[in-house]
Amino acid sequence: FKNGLSLEDASGTWKLGINGRVQADYRSFSPDVAAADTFNIRRARLGVNVGLKDFAARLEGEYGGTSGNGSVGLTYAHMDYIHFNGFKLRAGQFKPSYGLERSMNANFTDFQERGSTDYLLGATFDRGIMAYGEPIAGLFYSASWTNGKGVNTASANGDETDAKYDNKDALIRVVGNIAQFAGWKDSVVHIGGFYAKGEQEPGSSPTLNVQTEGRGAIVFSTEEGFAKAVDRSRQGYELALAHGPVKLQAEHITEHFDGNGFNRDLTAWYASINWLVTGETFASTYKDGMFGRLRPKQEFAWGGDGWGALQLGARYSKFDGSDFLTTNAIGTGRLKAFESNEFDTWTLGANWILTxxxxxxxxxxxxxxxxxxxxxxxxxEDAITMRAQVDF
Amino acid sequence: FKNGLSLEDASGTWKLGINGRVQADYRSFSPDVAAADTFNIRRARLGVNVGLKDFAARLEGEYGGTSGNGSVGLTYAHMDYIHFNGFKLRAGQFKPSYGLERSMNANFTDFQERGSTDYLLGATFDRGIMAYGEPIAGLFYSASWTNGKGVNTASANGDETDAKYDNKDALIRVVGNIAQFAGWKDSVVHIGGFYAKGEQEPGSSPTLNVQTEGRGAIVFSTEEGFAKAVDRSRQGYELALAHGPVKLQAEHITEHFDGNGFNRDLTAWYASINWLVTGETFASTYKDGMFGRLRPKQEFAWGGDGWGALQLGARYSKFDGSDFLTTNAIGTGRLKAFESNEFDTWTLGANWILTxxxxxxxxxxxxxxxxxxxxxxxxxEDAITMRAQVDF
Amino acid sequence: FKNGLSLEDASGTWKLGINGRVQADYRSFSPDVAAADTFNIRRARLGVNVGLKDFAARLEGEYGGTSGNGSVGLTYAHMDYIHFNGFKLRAGQFKPSYGLERSMNANFTDFQERGSTDYLLGATFDRGIMAYGEPIAGLFYSASWTNGKGVNTASANGDETDAKYDNKDALIRVVGNIAQFAGWKDSVVHIGGFYAKGEQEPGSSPTLNVQTEGRGAIVFSTEEGFAKAVDRSRQGYELALAHGPVKLQAEHITEHFDGNGFNRDLTAWYASINWLVTGETFASTYKDGMFGRLRPKQEFAWGGDGWGALQLGARYSKFDGSDFLTTNAIGTGRLKAFESNEFDTWTLGANWILTxxxxxxxxxxxxxxxxxxxxxxxxxEDAITMRAQVDF
Incomplete structure (x- = not known):
């Protein structure tokens, strides 16, 4: 019963962890014609993870869903075989490893929302099987074969109906931490990439409705889905350089649609810099090929010495969907009228990590x-967004 | 692991409580043309609360939803800072303190359903921030600033779309227990009130569909929503006098709509008397400005001495929506044809509190x-309603 | 904290068990025009059960719902009084005991899906009250009185609206294990049956859409619901003979609709044989009138001696809805065009029970x-289906 909520039985056979998070957001926009100034529960999740020697299982529900009018959905529901550290197996519903920011726990991202790059990666959770592991210390891989349709949307459970046009998605991601190979202390030199290939069925949308990174206006969507099945590939490159309290991080992601007589690309990238003012190191949070929970040098306590940790950062991102035009033929990726196929975003962020x-x-x-x-x-669009977050 | 299901780690850093309730109801009506004689899961909830020194979090799902065909929704999802007993802070989704009966846990209300007063208070759970506390022993306050739209309805998550007409709701409630100030043992002299102000957007309904207190016929609703934005204020007065095993309790609530060229009031009140036949005192259940869990003098045990506690009560309530007429102009609060704008209710109730x-x-x-x-x-309408309830 | 995840407080007053399951399926069909080759979360459930001396409660959510696009629903939400082993009482939402395979936990059925007999039994979970128990060792009964409408479908929560045509369902099931009476070791001679009576309201469907046992094509449904209210009765006979590692099991179920000027029967039965290759006995899993969790002689451990248990089996089933014809009058149970009113199924199955x-x-x-x-x-239709399952 330590490091969060986890219990173990006397014989060591069973381990039970109870996980949850509450992210209570406020967002305010200027000009505010396009989106509400509002309080929102961005994520409210509760679940368990169970360990039975070489087997593990995770099950979690999302209670803060905003699509579907507050409906509750399933996030993680998978079973793992973890005997070999270099070759672990997973089956069920999980998050395929599409790049660095997507793979990271949303509790620990540098900014309140992920970059616009995230919209090119489809649904967060998907159903299938995955092999993953750390065959050499500092080298991480993941290879998955999934439905490619996500979950909790109308088409998501199309998996129980006819889906003969919809092939599975194959994904592989490999990343390494060169600092770990080289033995550089307090540093991370994370480099890697992923490639994924699948097919989209007739009528499927090129992408989700793309909102600004402040979750305000919907900027980019298409008038209708693809008329015929299209081949879809995604690829991404990721780089993170951290030394002591400073981190530079960047990703470049491309989504390519190869249709009947047309090709369309969506490209997005971001670059960011972050500084832990209170002196903690990013290297201390790096694990399993991504950045995770930070432990402040001194936790916040009223009237005591500790004030927690402070992280300041800036990010620039660029979204380019200029292959999508209002003048494209129907069913080949036609930009919706009065929307935009390119935008860029500056974000300034502060994280006060009390505990x-x-x-x-x-x-x-x-x-x-x-x-x-x-x-x-x-x-x-200018947005001010705030979040109070607790996770366990 | 006592007083319900709560766990604590050795170092005292973490506390975890698992909370739940099952309310299995049966309802039967005469004449029964208007509603089903039915078994129903009135509430089925499961959640956790977590304490981390000065921080606390609560997360709970409602699994017994009747609107939306049994869908599951989020009730509590908030984070608190509780260092100062007189000034606690809360952010997320919670229940704003609209009067005594609404504030009370539905497991511990005197009757199976709250009075018709409850329909004037809008959605039970809302999203925003709140300050609350007990600055002087026996004096309780709560002030909240919320979306004013609730959750788990079509408009609830309108908070992710355009809501420029919808201002936030501000609410303040102050109550005191004069018996505590005066040092009167075994007594409660609870007195207080609340005032809330907000705005409703065009198309919003004046109130929920008002059912009888037996959850039978829908008595009061309007033909359509307000055509234009209206200012809405709510105020309530509450009084509870308990001495030993007897309690008198009453509330008066008014909801006022100030529209473009019209004013509409909804008014409701109730008065009730309750008697703990087995001799427990209501004062023993009073905490945080409301009445809570009762501990029987002797718990029920088959073949043993104990039979639990018995509470008997009667309530009269009156609902007055006589400003709402079928002849009002469209969009200004027009009573639905064949419904009623006034009704009163007598309830006789028995609670057998086994443990x-x-x-x-x-x-x-x-x-x-x-x-x-x-x-x-x-x-x-005559209704007989029954409930088997367990909560933890 | 043993035999799964269960906690007890020092005084023995409270017991808390945390239950869950993940069933990650893959299904593939030939010819595959009728259904998707797909990964699917068949069941993902999380819940608690609580014991308070003579009282018990259970609450569980299903997170893997496929109807309603991944929505979460309530499975168990009931409260029990378990003082008398021969006469226990239950109120809330639970699974009425319609025969052997339906009563068994879906984690422990012999094949991945239940037989087509299961479609004659209506919704799995229902709301009402039940008496059950084991008055004589080896004799089990259950009698329930429920809404007869299930939960989590559009009509399910019609229980909050007008349902005057819909009478309650009364069900009784009695089964006995003659081997237990006779003292035959390592054997089960399970024999019994059930009878249920209710009424269906106008517009209600004769049965759910009947899929193949591989969850592929929808084989049987009707063009429309019954035009007028019909009386419905269900009855079933069940037999299971197990000796050592071999089990023969069969059920025969009839659903009878008595309408205004017509009678329609649905009949289905299955017979199966199963063999525990690794030598465990089915008798060791028999409890409460059904077969449950198997404990392998040796659990699976990589590089160790144990490989778990292996169960092989075969099942034949027959579904007969030949009273339902495309030429029947409208509203009297008219077979949908291009569907089938009879089909039979062969299933070959293997269960590798690792732990x-x-x-x-x-x-x-x-x-x-x-x-x-x-x-x-x-x-x-040929189907290959696979499942990775963990339950706790």
Missing amino acids: PYVRLIANYVHTSFDTPITVKAIHH | PYVRLIANYVHTSFDTPITVKAIHH | PYVRLIANYVHTSFDTPITVKAIHH
Whole structure:
């Protein structure tokens, strides 16, 4: 019963962990014609993980769903065989490893929301099987074969109906921490990439409705789905350089649709810098090929010495969907009228990490639309977003 | 691991409580043209609360939802800072403190259902921030600033879409227990009130569909929502006098809509008397400005001495929506045809509290409709309702 | 904290068990025009059971719902009084005891899916009250009175609206284990039956959409619901003979609709044989009138001696809905065009039970349609289905 909520029986056969998180957000926009100034439960999750010697299972529900009017959905539901550290197996519903930021726990990302790169990666959770592991210390891989349809949307459980056009998605990601190979202390030199291939069925959308990184206006979507089945590939490169309290991080992701007589690319990338003002190191949070929970040098205590940790950061991101035009033929990826196929975003962020399990976040997000969303007569969006978060 | 299901780690850093409730109801009506004689899961909830020194979090799901066809929803999802007893802070989704009966845990209300007053208070759970505490022993306050739209309904998560007409709701409630100030033993003299102010957007309904207190016929609703935005204020007064095993309790609540060229009031009140036949005192259950869990003098045990506690009570309530007429202009609060804008209700209730965590409830509810619901040709409704309840 | 995840407090007053399961399936069909080759979360459940001396409660959510697009629903939510072993009482939402295979925990059925007999038994979970027990060692009964409408479907929570045509369902099931009476070791001679009576309201469907046992094509459904209320009765006979590692099991179930001027029967039965290759006995799993968790003689451990248990089996089943014809009058149970009113199924199955809590399943399911589903030009369906399962 330590390091979070986990219990073990006397014989060591069973381990039970209870996990949860509450992310209580406030968002405010200017101009605010496009989105609400609102309180929101961004994520409210509760689940368990169970260990039975070489087997493990995880099951978690998301109670803060915003699509579907507050409905509850399933996030993780998988079973693992973890006997070999270099070759672990997973079956069920899980998060395929599409790049660094997507793979990271949303409790520990540097900014309140992931970059616009995340919209190119499809649904977060998917159903299938995965092999993963750390065959050499500092080298991590994951290979999965999944439905490629996610879960908790109308098409998600199309898996119980006819889906003969929908092939499975194959994904492989390999990353390494060169600092670990070289034995550089207090540093991370994370480098890697992924490649995924699948097919989308007729009628399927090129992408989710793309919102600004402040979760305000919907910037990019298409008038209709693809008329015929298209081949889809995704690839990404990721780089993170951390030394002591400073981290540089960047990702570049491309999604390519190869249709009947047309090709369409979506490209997005971000670069960010973060500084742990209170002197903790990013290397101390690096594990399993990603950055995780930070433990402040001194936890916050009223009237005591500790004030927790403070992280400041900035991120620039660029979304390019310029292959998608309003003049494209119907069913080949036609930009929706009055939306934009390019935008870039500046984010300034502060994380006040009071204890390893409690943090307050404030972000300023400025988005510039390349093709103005003329119907609403806005060329940019400024957002102030805040979050109170507890996770266990 | 006592007083319910709660666990603590050796170092005292973490506390985990697992909470749940099952309320299995049966309802039967006469005349029964208007509602089903049915078994129902009124509430089925499961959640956790976590304490981390000065921080606390609560997360709970409702599995017994009746709207939305048995869908599961989120009730509590909040994070608290509880260092100062007189000034605690809460962020997330919670129950704003609209009066005494609404604030009380539904496991411990005197009757199976709250009075018709409850329909004037909008959605039970809302999203925002709250300050609350007990600055002086016996004086309790709560002030919240919330979306004012609730959760788990179509409009609830409108918070992710355009909501520029919808201002936030501000609420303050102050109550005191004069018996505590005066040092009167075994007594409660609870007195207080609340005031709340917000705005409703065009198309929003004046109130939920008002059912009888037996959850039978829908008595009061409007033909359509408000055509334009309206200002809404709510206020309530509450009084509870308990001495030994007897309690008198009353509340008066008004909801006021200030529209463009019209004003509409909804008013409701109730008064009730309850008697703990087995001699426990209501004062022993009073905590945090409300009445809570009762511990029988002797718990029920087959073949043993104990039979648990028995509480008997009666309540009269009156609902007045007489500003809402079928002849009002469209979009200004027009009573639905064949429904009623006034009704009163007599409830006789018995609670058999077998153990602090198990109770059986039986209620007789007689409702008289002032304007008969003529399409169904009924002037009154008699309901017998029963509940088997366990909570932990 | 043993035999699964269960905790007890020092005084023995409270017991808490945390239950869950993950069933990660893969299904593949030939011809595959009728259903997807897909990964699926068949069941993902999480819940608790609580014991308070003579009282008990259970609450569980299903997170892997496939209807309703991944929505979460309530399975068990009931409260029990268990003082008398021969006369226990239950109120809330639970699974009425319709025969042997339906009563068994889906984690422990012999094959990946129950037989087509299961479609004649309506919704799995229902709301009401039940008496049950084991008055004589080896004799088990259950009698329930429920809504008869299930839960988590559109009509399920019709229980909050008008349901005056819908009478309650009364069910009684009695089974005995003659081997237990006779003192035959390592054997089970399970014999019994059930009878249930209810009424269906106008517009209600004769049965759920009947899929093949491989969860592929929908074979049998009706063009529309019954035009008027019909009386419905169900009855079933069950037999299971086990000696050592071999078990023969069979059930025969009839559902009878008595309408205004017509009678319609649905009949289905199955017979199966199973062999525990590794030598465990089925008698060791028999409890409470059904077969339950198997404990392998040696648990699976990589590089160790143990390989777990292996169970092989075969099942034949027959579904007969030949009273339902495309030429029947509208509203009297009219077979849907291009579907079939008779089919039989052969299933070959293997269960690899690695530990008491982890199993892998593979099934081959061959279905022959008597009246071919001509629109899709198929006369049979071959399915290969697999499951990775953990439960606790």
